[in-house]
Amino acid sequence: MRRDWNRRARENARHYVVTGQHQWTDEEFFQSGQITMEEEILNDLSNVCQGRDPKDMRVLEIGCGAGRVTRAFAGFFGEVYAVDISREMVRQAREAVAGFPNAHVIRNNGMDLSAVAPHWWGRWRIGRQLQFDFAFSVIVFQHIPSREIIENYVREVQRLLRPGGLFKFQVQGSPVEADPEHSWVGDWFTEQQAREMAERCGFELRYQYGAGDQYYWLWYFKR
Ligand SMILES: C[S@@+](CC[C@H](N)C(=O)[O-])C[C@H]1O[C@@H](n2cnc3c(N)ncnc32)[C@H](O)[C@@H]1O
Secondary structure, three states: OHHHHHHHHHHHHHHHHOOOOOOOOHHHHHHHHHHHHHHHOHHHHHHHOOOOOHHHOEEEEEOOOOOHHHHHHHOOOOEEEEEEOOHHHHHHHHHHOOOOOOEEEEEOOOOOOOOOOOOEEOOEEOOOOOOEEEEEEOOOHHHOOOHHHHHHHHHHHHHHEEEEEEEEEEEEOOOOOOOOOOOOOOOEOOHHHHHHHHHHOOEEEEEEEOOOOOOEEEEEEEO
């Protein structure tokens, strides 16, 4: 996955992040992130913020790419942590949020969030623990050709989210054949599978939108 995404990022990161366009100016690219924020955050404040002031919230983004949405988040939330598997995407995302000291972009291993907040290792806890008020991921899990890895991320978010907090994310909802060789076509979920994954990982699937579609939105609330 890392090799594929580094190659794509070097070739044309913004195109692979949002495939609708080959060339993006900074203005267009960040405007598209702002639109995602308006549609998915500002239109959904009661679930995302739950009465909190966004400036008091610490949020997590999985698969931030070149920082399209991360930058919009950094202007809205108090503290933003974003992870991505690709070194080149991380480099570009850091550039995108260079003016925002409240944004932290971290390269992770493509499977878990130990790079953000470490696990317990036997009796030892390495590094500091962070708790998040909200977690988000858009057009990322559709590219992960392994349900086990996607579920591991869900379990990891559950570990780091405060009780009651929301993980809002997309998965592939249309029946496609995952392609582990190229990490472009990811594994897909039926409504039943999405519901069972929530239960197994300590979440309530409260809302969903787009079952059967390429952009299947899930609202998981931590129990
Ligand atoms: C289509 S881009 C979307 C980027 C961003 N979410 C956006 O909407 O602008 C998918 C991103 O997910 C990252 N990615 C793919 N598989 C990943 C994994 N297993 N763990 C973390 N990031 C991953 C890629 O490196 C790429 O930056």
